Amino acid sequence: MSLGARVAIAIMKKDLLLEFRSKEGFLSNLFFCLVVLLLFTFGFDPSSDALRQGRAAIFWIAIAFASVLTLGRTFQRESADQAIEALSLLPLDPGWVFLGKFLSNLLIIVLLMLLIFPLFVVFFDLTVTWRFWLFPVICLLTALGLASVGTLFSAMAESSKLREVALSIMMYPIIIPVLIVAVQLTEQAIKISGDIENWHWLTLLLVFDVIFLTAALVIFDYVLGD
Amino acid sequence: MRAFLLALLYPAMLLALYCAFIFAPREKEMGEVQRIFYFHLSAAWLCMLAFLILFVFSIVYLATGERKYDVWASSSAEIGVIFATLVLITGPLWAKPVWNTWWTWDPRLTTFLILWLIYVSYLLLRSNMAESDKKYKISAVFGIIGFIDVPIVFMSIRWWRTIHPVVITSSSMNLDPAMKTALFVALAAFTLFFVVLLDLRVRQQWQDYEISLKSVDL
Amino acid sequence: MGEVPMTSPIVQLSGVGKVFGTWPVLTEVQFSLVAGERILFFGPNGAGKSTLLRIIASLSSPTSGSVLFYGSRDGVNDYRRKMGYLGHSTSLYPDLTGEENLAFFSALRGISCERSGHWLEQVGLDRDACRRRVRFYSAGMKQRLAIARLLLHDPEILLLDEPFNALDGSFVQTFLQWIREKTVVLVTHQLELSWPLASRAYRVSHGRIKETEAGPAPPAPGGAST
Numbered sequence A: 001m002s003l004g005a006r007v008a009i010a011i012m013k014k015d016l017l018l019e020f021r022s023k024e025g026f027l028s029n030l031f032f033c034l035v036v037l038l039l040f041t042f043g044f045d046p047s048s049d050a051l052r053q054g055r056a057a058i059f060w061i062a063i064a065f066a067s068v069l070t071l072g073r074t075f076q077r078e079s080a081d082q083a084i085e086a087l088s089l090l091p092l093d094p095g096w097v098f099l100g101k102f103l104s105n106l107l108i109i110v111l112l113m114l115l116i117f118p119l120f121v122v123f124f125d126l127t128v129t130w131r132f133w134l135f136p137v138i139c140l141l142t143a144l145g146l147a148s149v150g151t152l153f154s155a156m157a158e159s160s161k162l163r164e165v166a167l168s169i170m171m172y173p174i175i176i177p178v179l180i181v182a183v184q185l186t187e188q189a190i191k192i193s194g195d196i197e198n199w200h201w202l203t204l205l206l207v208f209d210v211i212f213l214t215a216a217l218v219i220f221d222y223v224l225g226d
Numbered sequence B: 001m002r003a004f005l006l007a008l009l010y011p012a013m014l015l016a017l018y019c020a021f022i023f024a025p026r027e028k029e030m031g032e033v034q035r036i037f038y039f040h041l042s043a044a045w046l047c048m049l050a051f052l053i054l055f056v057f058s059i060v061y062l063a064t065g066e067r068k069y070d071v072w073a074s075s076s077a078e079i080g081v082i083f084a085t086l087v088l089i090t091g092p093l094w095a096k097p098v099w100n101t102w103w104t105w106d107p108r109l110t111t112f113l114i115l116w117l118i119y120v121s122y123l124l125l126r127s128n129m130a131e132s133d134k135k136y137k138i139s140a141v142f143g144i145i146g147f148i149d150v151p152i153v154f155m156s157i158r159w160w161r162t163i164h165p166v167v168i169t170s171s172s173m174n175l176d177p178a179m180k181t182a183l184f185v186a187l188a189a190f191t192l193f194f195v196v197l198l199d200l201r202v203r204q205q206w207q208d209y210e211i212s213l214k215s216v217d218l
Numbered sequence C: 001m002g003e004v005p006m007t008s009p010i011v012q013l014s015g016v017g018k019v020f021g022t023w024p025v026l027t028e029v030q031f032s033l034v035a036g037e038r039i040l041f042f043g044p045n046g047a048g049k050s051t052l053l054r055i056i057a058s059l060s061s062p063t064s065g066s067v068l069f070y071g072s073r074d075g076v077n078d079y080r081r082k083m084g085y086l087g088h089s090t091s092l093y094p095d096l097t098g099e100e101n102l103a104f105f106s107a108l109r110g111i112s113c114e115r116s117g118h119w120l121e122q123v124g125l126d127r128d129a130c131r132r133r134v135r136f137y138s139a140g141m142k143q144r145l146a147i148a149r150l151l152l153h154d155p156e157i158l159l160l161d162e163p164f165n166a167l168d169g170s171f172v173q174t175f176l177q178w179i180r181e182k183t184v185v186l187v188t189h190q191l192e193l194s195w196p197l198a199s200r201a202y203r204v205s206h207g208r209i210k211e212t213e214a215g216p217a218p219p220a221p222g223g224a225s226t
Helices: A003-021 A026-041 A050-079 A083-088 A095-123 A130-157 A164-190 A200-223 B002-023 B032-064 B067-099 B107-127 B133-163 B177-217 C049-056 C073-082 C098-109 C113-122 C139-151 C169-179 C191-197
Strands: C011-020 C023-033 C038-042 C064-069 C083-086 C157-161 C183-187 C200-205 C208-212
Touching (some): A003 A050, A003 A095, A003 C098, A026 A050, A026 A095, A050 A130, A050 A164, A083 C098, A095 A130, A095 A200, A164 A200, A200 B133, B032 B067, B032 B133, B032 B177, B067 B133, B067 B177, B107 B133, C011 C049, C049 C157, C064 C073, C073 C083, C083 C139, C098 C113, C113 C139, C139 C169, C169 C191
Parallel strands (some): C038 C200, C083 C157
Antiparallel strands (some): C011 C023
C-alpha cells in the first residue's frame, strides 16, 4: 500500500475515534437530528395530509442540519492545537489528507442516516415494503455529495471568523440539488404501491458526487496552508 | 478610452430609456408593466456575465496567485450580486400584474434565487476573512465551486418541477421588431454600464490595496 | 548552478517577503541553509522570526521572492521527508492519549509502533502518562510528547520555534544532545542555552535579518550588537 493510502486510512481512523469518543461528537449529533426531525412535525396538523406529504423533506432537512455539525468539526479538531501543521508537512499530495477526512465524514453521515431512519419509520408511520432497499443506496449517494462538498468547505470555514455559520452559508445553497434528489428518491422508496420510478434522479445524484468529489480533491491543495 | 466609454455611456443609457418607454410599443395584454422586461433581461444577462468572469478569474488566480486577478474576480462578484438583486426585484414586479403572483417555483426563477444565495455567500465569506493570500484562495475556490453548481441546480429543479403540474408557463414571447430593437439597445447599454462599473471597482480596489501597502511603509 | 552537491543548500530563500494583509512581516530576506549548519534566529517579539521559520519549513508561502528546496521547487517533498518542524503549538490532539497521538503520527510517516514506544520512553513519559489524554498533560509533558513526535521519523533537519519552553533543565540538556549532530534552525529567546550550539546567528528585527558574529558569548539582550 502506498504511503498516501496509509495516511488516508490513519486519518480516517483517528477522526472516527475522536468523533465517537468526544462528548460533543456523534451521540449529540444523533440526538440533535432526532430533535429537529420531531420539531418539524409540530409545524403540521398531524391529522391532515400535509405531514404525510412533507415527511421525506423533513427527514432530509434534519439530516442536513446534523451533518453540518459533524462536518464543522472536521477541521476544528485539527486547528485546536495546530495539528494541521503536521498534516500539511507530510511529503505527499494533500489530496490524501482530504481523502482520509472525507472517508470518516462519509461513514459518520451514512451511520447517522441509517440510525435515524428507523425512528423516521416509526414516527411517520411508514409501511415497510420491498422498496426500502433503495434507501441505503440513496443514503450512500447523498452522503457522498454532502461529505465531498462539506469536507472541502470545512477546511475553508476555518479561516473565517464565522466558523460554523460560514460552513452553513456556503454549504446549504450548494447542496440544494442533493437534497431535492434525496427527497424525490425517498418518496419512491417509502411509497406503498407501484414500481420505483424516476431513475434519472439517481443519475443526477451520481453526477453531482463525481463532479464535486473530483473538484474537491483537485482544489483541496489550495485551501491548506497559507 | 475610459473617458470615451463614459462619454458613450450617458447617451447609451438615455437611448435605452427612450427605447424602452417611448419607442417600443405598448404590449397589448400586459400593458405598460411589460416595459420592465427590457431592464430585467439586461440585468439577468449581466449577472451571467459577471459570474462567468468571477469563475474565470478565480481559476486564473489559483493558477497564478497574482493579487490583481482576485481583485477582478471579487469586483465582478459584487456587481453581479447587485444586478442579481435587481433581477429578483424587477421579476416579481412584473409577475404580479401579469401572472397574478409575486413568485412561482419555476426552474428559472428558483435557480436564479439559489444563484443569488450562492454569490451573496461568496461576498459574506470574503467579508469575514482577514486579508491574506488564503482569503483570496478560499474565495476563488468558492467562486469555482459555486459556478459549477449552477447547471446542476437548474437540472434538479427542472426535474423537480416537471413532476408537479406546471401552473404557469413563461411562454416565449414573439417580440415585435420595435421591442427587439429596444431590447438590444438595453442589453448594449447595460453591458457598457457593466464594463464601466467593473473598471471603476477594479481600480478602486487596487488603489485601496496600494495605499494600504504604502501607509505601512510610512 | 555549478556547485558540488555537498555544499548546495537544502533551503534557499531569495528576496523573500511576506505580507499579512497589509502588514509586511518580512522584507527582502536572503538566506540559505546548508547541511550540518546550526542556525540561530533571535530578536524582539513580532520581528518576524516565526513567520520566517514557517516559510523555511514550507508551511507558508512567501508573498514575493522564491524558496527553493535542494535547488528546485519540486524538491519540497524530498525535503519534507527529512525535515521535522516544531512550531508554537505542539500539533497534538488533546482528546487522544499520548500513546495514540504518537501511534497516529507514526502511521502518517509509515513507521512501526515500536519506534513510537521507544520515543515515549526516551522523552520520559511513563506508561501511566502515555495512557492519559493529552488534554490532562502539563505544559512540560505536552512539550516532551511534541518532541517525541518531532524526532519520530528521525529527521536530519530540524526547525524549532522556542522548543525549550516549559521544559526542565535536565531535559533541555538531553534534547540539545540529541540535536547536536543534526542540521538545525532554531528560533529562541534563550540565547545562553543555544548559543554554544550555533554555527551562525542572525538577529531578526522589523522583518529583516542580519548575521551576527558567533562569538563565545551571546550578545546582550536588547543591545544593538552587530
